[in-house]
Amino acid sequence: MSDEEVSDPKALLEDRSKAKCVSQWYEYQKCVKRIEDDETGQKHCTGQYFDYWKCIDKNVAEKLFDSLK
Numbered sequence: 001m002s003d004e005e006v007s008d009p010k011a012l013l014e015d016r017s018k019a020k021c022v023s024q025w026y027e028y029q030k031c032v033k034r035i036e037d038d039e040t041g042q043k044h045c046t047g048q049y050f051d052y053w054k055c056i057d058k059n060v061a062e063k064l065f066d067s068l069k
Contacts, residue, residue, distance in 0.1 A: 017059035024052040
């Protein structure tokens, strides 16, 4: 067995994909700003958060399986 440390290619690809998902990130941040004074706890930004990660996952999936052995 090799002494080489194994790295997770998904984490690296996620970091690289964040630049492609800036518009979804801004939508999420706008939502967070809009609801920050909500005292009821009824408002949330779950949809925008999932849209952001869906964009990242889509970009990662295109490259991830090519790098796996």
